[in-house]
Amino acid sequence: xxxxxxxxVSNLEAWYGESHVLHGINFDVRxxxxxxxxxxxxxxKTTTLKSVMGILPKRKGSIVFQGxxxxxxxxxxVAKEGIAYCPEERGIFASLSVEENLMLPPQVKPxxxxxxxxxxLFPNLKERLHSQGTKLSGxxxxxxxxxxxxxxxxxxxxxxxxxxxxxxxxIQQIGRTIAMLKEQGFTIVLVEQxxxxxxxxxDRHYVVEQGKVIDMIPNAELExxxxxxxxxxxx
Ligand code: ATP
Numbered sequence: 001x002x003x004x005x006x007x008x009v010s011n012l013e014a015w016y017g018e019s020h021v022l023h024g025i026n027f028d029v030r031x032x033x034x035x036x037x038x039x040x041x042x043x044x045k046t047t048t049l050k051s052v053m054g055i056l057p058k059r060k061g062s063i064v065f066q067g068x069x070x071x072x073x074x075x076x077x078v079a080k081e082g083i084a085y086c087p088e089e090r091g092i093f094a095s096l097s098v099e100e101n102l103m104l105p106p107q108v109k110p111x112x113x114x115x116x117x118x119x120x121l122f123p124n125l126k127e128r129l130h131s132q133g134t135k136l137s138g139x140x141x142x143x144x145x146x147x148x149x150x151x152x153x154x155x156x157x158x159x160x161x162x163x164x165x166x167x168x169x170x171i172q173q174i175g176r177t178i179a180m181l182k183e184q185g186f187t188i189v190l191v192e193q194x195x196x197x198x199x200x201x202x203d204r205h206y207v208v209e210q211g212k213v214i215d216m217i218p219n220a221e222l223e224x225x226x227x228x229x230x231x232x233x234x235x
Contacts, residue, residue, distance in 0.1 A: 039208035084154035109153030139170035
């Protein structure tokens with residue numbers, strides 16, 4: 001990986017029980033970058049994020065964050081180092097209010113956002129302070145899920161398909177949120193199937209296919225590689 005990388009994943013393999021699904025994932029992320037993992041359904045993007053977060057028990061390879069090897073670290077330790085994961089299913093608790101959902105994760109590092117700061121970022125959420133999680137729209141739930149991990153103090157955010165199932169205008173909002181977080185110095189790994197959206201927020205794209213990273217495309221070269229990308233993604 002790059003000398004100055006914040007995160008370097010090398011030769012990552014992972015299993016669900018006997019099922020071997022990652023066969024050597026390699027990528028790195030520099031401080032302040034937004035990179036995407038692009039690929040078809042089942043390519044291994046979510047499994048890669050879960051592996052970095054330490055959620056999957058059976059893994060092999062190397063995950064170095066800020067110079068520390070995290071391959072054998074439990075997920076609470078990974079969180080303490082400053083990595084946070086926002087799952088595709090968002091994990092909003094239906095019976096809890098917006099405020100209660102925001103208060104759920106512990107602040108594991110100094111510098112985590114206060115609830116007030118999160119509301120500055122997402123004014124819509126403030127209006128819904130006392131609403132139950134399930135009363136929110138899909139877009140509001142996604143904002144809440146992202147807002148919630150900002151409380152932890154993590155500087156590396158792993159976002160799993162934040163645009164999934166959302167209307168175009170809400171997708172644009174999510175894009176603006178990601179741009180704002182980048183401006184504030186966060187580093188982001190984004191799993192996406194929507195490469196049109198990915199191209200509006202990311203610096204570089206890694207293509208995942210059958211449990212391997214098979215290509216890396218700088219965002220500036222995306223248009224020139226559009227045919228290749230269509231073939232990779234089957235669109
Ligand atoms: P998607 O967009 O569909 O989530 P993905 O690229 O994120 O795609 P993964 O979810 O990482 O893909 O899945 C990689 C492979 O692992 C797939 O073949 C999938 O069927 C398998 N898999 C995922 N979760 C499990 C699980 N809990 N148990 C067993 N196999 C799983």
